[in-house]
Amino acid sequence: MPAKQKITPCLWFDGNAEEAMDFYMSIFKDSKIVNTLNWGKEGGSKEGSLLVATFQLAGQEYIALNGGPEFKFTEGISLSIDCSTQEEVDSLTEKLTAGGGEVRPCSWVKDKFGLSWQIVPSILPEMLRDKDQAKADRVMAAMMQMYKIDIQKLKEAYNGQ
Known part of the structure; x- marks a missing residue:
């Protein structure tokens, strides 16, 4: 048990x-x-x-x-969800915002009950903790422009593309 x-x-x-x-x-x-x-x-x-x-x-x-x-509920507390794929990010965003929720900046969503969720691809914190600060900064700048996180665009920012 x-x-x-x-x-x-x-x-x-x-x-x-x-x-x-x-x-x-x-x-x-x-x-x-x-x-x-x-x-x-x-x-x-x-x-x-x-x-x-x-x-x-x-x-x-x-x-x-x-x-x-x-x-x-306020954004002062949120539930963070670790996602391994873009499909999971997309699916959870859609499901959690169904029926009156909303997508917020930086991959936060608020559901129809007012509870805030962070939909975070596993790769994001890895990139943000990179020892190469320039890479981490590019990823942060890219993420700050997003509502729903786009993993491919994060990878492009990380690689300086």
Whole structure:
């Protein structure tokens, strides 16, 4: 049995946690609802409605809380996704922005629930950490001009093309 995850991000929703979990689980493999807790007679919402759930996306656990309208997501926190191919970048961008999301600069997207995601090709941090600072600077300059990351254009910048 795998060890319990020590730190679990908790995502605050305004009554639509079930919809959000279903949306995210439709995008990522190895995803499931682990457990749920519904409101009882005492509490701040309708008896029997979802209060909190633990769910997994790509094997990583998250908590979804139907906390109400008091707090909204901001870009101050985002979930970063490691992508190995341009096809994966394109697919995740399309899926996460479906139904009202938006593509933001530098391969950030905001989904229809307001949660921010960074869709990062694995090669990008490798190029940005290159010991040749000129290569890293060209890649950074190219990335700063992009919304959805284009791996081929990053490679061209890296190679000085």
